[in-house]
Amino acid sequence: MYKVGIIGYGVMGKTRNTAITEIKRGKVIAISEPNIGADFEGIPNVSHEEIINHPELDVIIVCTPNFLNKDLTIRALNAGKHVFCEKPPAFTGADIEEIKIAEANSGKILMYGFNHRHHDSVLHMKRLIDSNEYGKVLWLRGRYGKSVTADYFNQWRAKKELAGGGILMDQGIHMLDLFLFLSGDFDIVKAEVSNLYWHMDVEDNAFVILKESATGKVASLHSTMSQWRHLFSLEIFLEKGYMVLNGLITSTMSYGEETLSVAKNRSTAPAATWQDEVITKYVNNNSWRYEMDHFFDAIDKNQPVTIGNSDDALKLMRIIDKVYEQKDF
Known part of the structure; x- marks a missing residue:
């Protein structure tokens, strides 16, 4: 031991x-x-x-x-x-x-x-994607938001020299990490980073668009602390179906129930008939x-x-570097 x-x-x-x-x-x-x-x-x-x-x-x-x-x-x-x-x-x-x-x-x-990688819902999504049963990933969309109280100004997270950044470094980093974990790397980063409401030296909103130039795969992230409610949503659309994860099990359950919806697209374009959607609610948090x-x-x-190593960290922080290079405050 x-x-x-x-x-x-x-x-x-x-x-x-x-x-x-x-x-x-x-x-x-x-x-x-x-x-x-x-x-x-x-x-x-x-x-x-x-x-x-x-x-x-x-x-x-x-x-x-x-x-x-x-x-x-x-x-x-x-x-x-x-x-x-x-x-x-x-x-x-x-x-x-x-x-x-x-x-x-x-x-x-x-x-x-990077604890989110270890949630049962995310691990299930990873297995399905790696199986190629649903084809390649076309695009991903992630939203991760929360409301903060007025005493946030007095916390270390509100100070750039202590936190390194705002909501992107706090919450958005998890969603970016899930993009990399579930779909692979990106080489193009475009972003708008703002502090329109809290007016601190760290951002209260980050809008990030990622692209892999070789495949055309795109991911979008909105990480926010002016959501006025807690929200976690990850959507992945593939050639043959989709996976949508809403909510995340936490100790306070402030993000709601962790629910994964998976479906296959068995139609021929341009028709869109979604069949056999499987909805799974996760009630236990085994991730820790x-x-x-x-x-x-x-x-x-x-x-x-293999999950959460320094190579993963380097890829992630290089993306965050590119995001912060584009902030204008």
Whole structure:
């Protein structure tokens, strides 16, 4: 059983600890969180430095505000620890290139917490797409929005130097990652990034169009914090059908039920007759356990991470680089 240290013991740190406990493959023996006392439920609370240099730890999980992710990941890898880091992996693609050097030199496992990839609904979509039963992906559309309260101004997420960006870095990054996971890479990026309502130094809306020039495949994303309600919607249209995922299971269920609709198009163009739509409602969120199992499997077998590795992170952050290059505020 691996001995684990968690840097950042807020909601995500506790969520990771719960998943590790449930799958019985590790034990958290130290945490580092400035906002609680000397220990938490019997787990010693020490400094970041003590976690990184802890002689007994095999694994370090990074669940900190965004601006700390890159530095802590590199330091933990250099200290000979396996590392699991929450999103965003860093602020830029160049940051990821630095991290990859530390990863290669360490010989340790590095995985990033793009948790949405591990939802049962998304994994089912991935299997169907990879089977080629529905033909190639033609286009994708993703909407990911939420409402924020007035105290958002006082949170670290509202400060560019701490968050790296606004709603795109917070939520939209997940949808972009799903585009890459489910359909492959894109080489053309067009975007409009605005702060029309909240007037902060980070964006409150991002409209992104992606295209793969070789195939013509297109994806569109709208990530927003002026939605005034929580919303998650991912639509994928293929040559022989479609997949529509609405809602996402979370602890508060604020995004509604997680419902996947899949159908085949058995008609001849230009007619459009949709038959045999299959609707599946997901009631359990197994993603946290799946994700930790994938991480520990890679360590056990000394094999590369296949879902959420540093190559995935680099592709994603290069797209985000291109989006932010086009913002005009």
